[in-house]
Amino acid sequence: MAQLLYGGAGVVLFALGLWAFLVYTPLLRKLIALNIMGSGVFHLLIAIAERGELPPDPVPHALVLTGIVVAVSATALALAMGRRLEEDEGGR
Amino acid sequence: MVDSLALAVSVPLVGGLLATAIPKRAQALGLLASLVAVIAVAWxxxxxxxxxSLRSELGGWAAPLGIALVADGLSAALLAMAxxxxxxxxVYATGYFRRGDxxxxxxxxWLLxxxxxxxxxxxxxxxxxxxxxxxxGLTAAALGALTGSVEAVSANLRYLLVGLLGSMxxxxxxxxxxxxxxxxxxxxxxxVIQPGPVAASALVLMTAGLALKAALFPLHFWLPPAHANxxxxxxxxxxxxxxxxxxxLILRLWLDVFAPVVTPWAASLxxxxxxxxxxxxxxxxxxxxRLKLLAAYSTVAQIGYLCLFIPLLQALPPGSERDDLFVALVLMALTHGLAKAGLFLAAGLVQRDAGHDRIDDLGGTAQNMPATTFTIALAGTALIGLPPSGSFIGKWILMTSAIESGQWWWILVILVGTLLAAAYVFRVLSRAFNLEPTPRRFVTQARxxxxxxxxxLASVAVLGLAADSLWRLLGMGEGA
Amino acid sequence: MKSAGGLVIGAFVLLLAIWLLWVVQTAIDIGAGPRLAEQAFAGLPATGVSNPVTAVLLSYRGYDTLLELAVLLAALLGIWSLGAASPGFQAAGAVLQGMVTLVVPLLILAGGYLLWVGGHAPGGAFQAGALLGAAGVVMRLAGDERAGLPPLAAQRWLVVAGVAVFVLVGIATMGLGAGFLAYPIGWSKWLILAIETAATVAIGTTLAAAYVGGRPWSHADVSGQS
Known part of the structure; x- marks a missing residue:
């Protein structure tokens, strides 16, 4: 039940992020939306690692760590590109 | 034990690291790494x-816990094309990027x-x-924005975001x-996969994500500006x-992993x-x-051709006909890949020589750059699917299979697509030959x-004439 | 028009969420089995580390982590290719400077601790690297234009260090006849520590350099060319 609650929260986060990504145009909102979608997927992975009394499944934990670093990298590149565009437009 | 699969990944990776650390030698190191990587792929x-087929378990851990690398005929053929x-x-880049930075x-x-x-x-x-x-996705978007123009950065920022949506x-x-x-x-x-809501949902989610990245209609909107700039x-x-x-990846999922889950309806979609x-x-x-925009839209169409194979492959029972169709699919992908690479490289030269790539004002290109015009013509031959190019054989088998599996309506699409392709290729060529061609030298800048x-040339001649070996590589020879 | 479009998208996403909730429930019911946990714990002694997450990251699925470090590097290369960095913030006042001289050494110390502890408890290269990166961000915010990073030519070597050590270990184990990234018994712990140390330095440098942004060879590096 706890798994469903936490994993379900992940699905809700994913859906909220997807909605925000599709509806809003500013870069920052889109990036935050993407990161929320990512957090949703990571939520689900963390939720299914739970095994009651036993120690949790380490594989999804490691996947989430990898996923976070990938998400950080992509966010950084997108922000840098966005700032480059902003500077170019400001310079005109 | 030397693992050629791991080398195929790590050689370009090491090259990328060296080129990062020693920027003054980036070009020499890059070329060297490219040569070694080609040897690894040939291996x-x-x-x-x-x-x-080859399989290697990385880290010495077997499959469910560890990660494996696998090469079969399909991946080997695409590796070779890549x-x-x-x-x-x-080689082209050594002549194209003249400024050191x-x-x-x-x-x-690029090596990453x-x-x-x-x-x-x-x-x-x-x-x-x-x-x-x-x-x-990250390297592609960063490379696409390399010119630094506002159009290039904004188009590739959009590509990056769309790619991230697809990944998630x-x-x-x-x-x-x-x-x-x-x-x-x-x-x-x-x-272990069973038809059911979980497998179906996973397939839909993964395919949607990948279709965004593959620019499958109607998710292709990001491609033309990103590739053209x-x-x-x-x-x-x-x-x-x-x-x-x-x-x-879509193909792998639909034909290998999710084969029991895919229904005729889904494949037809x-x-x-x-x-x-x-x-x-x-x-x-x-x-x-613009010539580069033309090439970019033609990529959208090419992905479409490849998708046409999915319903036919799904409908045909295992056997020599299905094997032929599968080889035709690979042949078409390889031909299009090589032709499109040649076309874009040639378009870049035209753009540099003429200062623009507006098709209507390309008059006299053939006069100035005969080799480049010849390249565009050859690539066009492959895009249209004229013999002896590989896509001629591919389209032929595709149409035969469409008739045999009773899905004749796909043939109409192929015919219309071929006519349109002929029209857009000849439109470029007719402009390029606008002036009386009096070429002085066939090649102007060899690099x-x-x-x-x-x-x-490889897309037209080599793949078309040497298509037989592809059957063998994909493990579908006459004996199989 | 815009609100109508938003409404349609909202309805679509709502339906998707409800559907996915049901699918997740179904998937949890199907997959109530052990998954990979048993095998991951069973293999733990052979990996040389006792923290199972570190074992997955650096032994079982080390190849994923190798590529992930390459993703981080690619992002930085992309940022560098976009043009010159904007100037740093002006130097901070005495209070902030005082705090920085206190916090930065602490962050570095904590990073080193997290790196070491990752072998047997939660922690590891990423957490440690993130702390180092944070130290760089703090220094930049306090007015240090280079965020405490070494000269640019050295930065280039530092940011590739993580992937480089990782892939060289892989090629070396392959040369020894064991297969890519298959650590020999007994060496495992030390190889993992070496990879993690290099990765920590690379991650910290990359994050701080990404925060600074900009192109590192515009000044001294390639002055002879271009």
């Missing part, structure tokens, strides 16, 4: 040719992209595929599959390789999207005012023109 190719295109792009930016990202591509084609693990997809959607599908089946290995998953060697790699890599991509992409290519020409 993989020989291994697959002799043994049918290596050819990469070699051509690399542009080359120093290009080579590290190649490593990601090889890793993706060899991956046999769902999460590993996600990581390679992200590496591919794909990853949710992976999470569902791990929840239900507790494994990420493609082979093990294929063995990138530097020419980058556009060539993006159109020929990166988009095909995402399609390769993919075919329908492909058909619309052919018509829409070809039409927009015909209406394009850039020859790679483009060879790639286009």
């Amino acid at each position: 993989v190719l020989v291994g697959v040719w002799q043994e049918g 290596a050819l295109v990469a070699l051509g792009v690399g 542009a080359a120093a930016h290009f080579w590290p990202l 992209l190649w490593a990601a591509l090889n890793g993706l084609l060899l991956a046999a693990d769902l999460f590993n595929i996600y990581v390679t997809l992200e590496l591919l 959607t794909y990853l949710l599908g992976v999470a569902l599959l791990y929840t239900a089946h507790g494994t990420l290995d493609l082979g093990l998953l294929a063995a 990138a530097p020419a060697p980058v556009s060539a790699a993006l159109s020929a390789l990166v988009v095909k890599a995402a399609f390769y 993919m075919g329908l999207l492909g058909a619309m991509a052919i018509i829409w992409g070809s039409w927009r290519a015909l209406r394009s005012e 850039t023109e020859v790679p483009a020409l060879l790639l286009a």
